[in-house]
Amino acid sequence: MEDEKKQRGKGHRLLLMPSPLQGHITPLLHLAHILFSRGFSITIVHTLFNAPDPTSYPHFSFHTIPDGLSQTEASTLDAVHLTDLINIRCAHPLKEWLASQLLNSPEPVPCFISDAALHFTQLVCDELKLPRLVLRTGGASSFLVFASFPLLREKGYLPLQESRLEEPVVDLPPLKVKDLPTFRSQDPESFYKLVCRMVQECKGSSGVIWNTFEELESSALRKLRQDFSIPIYPIGPFHKHLLTGAASSASLLTPDKSCMSWLDKQECKSVVYVSFGSIAAISEAEVLEIAWGLANSKQPFLWVIRPGLIRGSEWLEPLPNGFLENLGGRGYIVKWSPQEQVLRHPAVGAFWTHNGWNSTLESICEGVPMICMPCFADQKVNAKYASSLWKVGVQLQNKLERGDVEKAIKKLMVGDEANQIRENALNLKEKAIACLKEDGSSYCFLDSLVSDILSVES
Numbered sequence: 001m002e003d004e005k006k007q008r009g010k011g012h013r014l015l016l017m018p019s020p021l022q023g024h025i026t027p028l029l030h031l032a033h034i035l036f037s038r039g040f041s042i043t044i045v046h047t048l049f050n051a052p053d054p055t056s057y058p059h060f061s062f063h064t065i066p067d068g069l070s071q072t073e074a075s076t077l078d079a080v081h082l083t084d085l086i087n088i089r090c091a092h093p094l095k096e097w098l099a100s101q102l103l104n105s106p107e108p109v110p111c112f113i114s115d116a117a118l119h120f121t122q123l124v125c126d127e128l129k130l131p132r133l134v135l136r137t138g139g140a141s142s143f144l145v146f147a148s149f150p151l152l153r154e155k156g157y158l159p160l161q162e163s164r165l166e167e168p169v170v171d172l173p174p175l176k177v178k179d180l181p182t183f184r185s186q187d188p189e190s191f192y193k194l195v196c197r198m199v200q201e202c203k204g205s206s207g208v209i210w211n212t213f214e215e216l217e218s219s220a221l222r223k224l225r226q227d228f229s230i231p232i233y234p235i236g237p238f239h240k241h242l243l244t245g246a247a248s249s250a251s252l253l254t255p256d257k258s259c260m261s262w263l264d265k266q267e268c269k270s271v272v273y274v275s276f277g278s279i280a281a282i283s284e285a286e287v288l289e290i291a292w293g294l295a296n297s298k299q300p301f302l303w304v305i306r307p308g309l310i311r312g313s314e315w316l317e318p319l320p321n322g323f324l325e326n327l328g329g330r331g332y333i334v335k336w337s338p339q340e341q342v343l344r345h346p347a348v349g350a351f352w353t354h355n356g357w358n359s360t361l362e363s364i365c366e367g368v369p370m371i372c373m374p375c376f377a378d379q380k381v382n383a384k385y386a387s388s389l390w391k392v393g394v395q396l397q398n399k400l401e402r403g404d405v406e407k408a409i410k411k412l413m414v415g416d417e418a419n420q421i422r423e424n425a426l427n428l429k430e431k432a433i434a435c436l437k438e439d440g441s442s443y444c445f446l447d448s449l450v451s452d453i454l455s456v457e458s
């Protein structure tokens, strides 16, 4: 029976296209892997910019389409602008390539699967009469907020006004106005427009695949099912379907594995792991508050400082001279970590995160409590859910200040509240594991997804 399931997709070819950002490439490749394990053959079509490394996936085929981005445009500094450009410039080359695949593919192609942010792919697929499934790489709760953007604007919550930040958003508990997604872009209106277009083209698709699980976001998923008349497949957490280590191979940067032997020398649940994902940037002043907060907390810490994380700096220049040396081995800094492995390590006791959805889900899957410091977009919603609803973290409020950092770390590492948060995190971890077992929610939704893909032709 199980073997039969693994072969169901055999003889069918799936074409998938990621948005070229780390937080989107990883889950799309994971999804491709999951579908490959059900027998489908896989082709990844991608932009030239941030192209995934095909050697990590010898069992997939890859095709590059020209994205027409100049050297200055090919940058994640303004991810909204980048996404807008891709949505315009890739339409023609993708349509040409897809049309040729539909004519010449040795195996039938039942559908195209693309990232929700690549809204242009809906029109391309409609023109070719090819069903499109959407992959939404973020959570369902934040998507519900995105789907409510026109209503939020109508009610005056958007654009954000300083005087209303502490007001509850009546239609979207537990959110306050300050938790609503925003984005620093060249053109402030462009984020609103991109979000509305993404939601609209999801509604026009044949279904949305989510890297989440029913037990985590049941209320948002229920609401989305009411509002969208298409199937919704929460089949996450994707990376837990797969063999350990599959995620690092989706990494655009090379992880520095030396931090693992440093972690081996630390006490159980003592280390604060600090990482703000692949796009967020912070100021020099903020870096100093983080550094001193970590130093004053007296806890060991592993800190990912990606080149480009500190605005205006190459790498570590803003840190005080001899910062790490003076801590006598209590701190370790890398440019990029093998994050999933780090979060699984028994020495890690807390994750100070920007609450990108992948980081949030990876932390939940390992039962690691979070210090939430969202920067933009869906991260503010994820942080609010993690701290106020799932109660698996604490949120750093207001201006980043070293005293608050020290307090937040202590709150998460010692005392009754810390114990309660840790227990909540372990309970949620169990649910994340259970949903993937046979007859678990994600397992069953994956079965329906495979059946629905195959039924397209019959």
Ligand code: UDX
Pocket (backbone or CB within 6 Å): 021, 022, 023, 024, 026, 137, 138, 251, 255, 275, 276, 277, 278, 279, 280, 304, 335, 336, 337, 338, 339, 340, 355, 356, 357, 358, 359, 360, 362, 376, 377, 378, 379
């Ligand atoms: C972006 C957006 O910021 C986020 O809000 C959205 O939900 C997804 O796209 P990013 O900022 O990169 O993503 O954050 P996140 O979603 O957390 O993804 C980062 C990925 O990089 C994670 O899978 C994480 O494991 C990996 N990572 C991060 C590493 O492998 N090593 C590191 O050192 C840091």
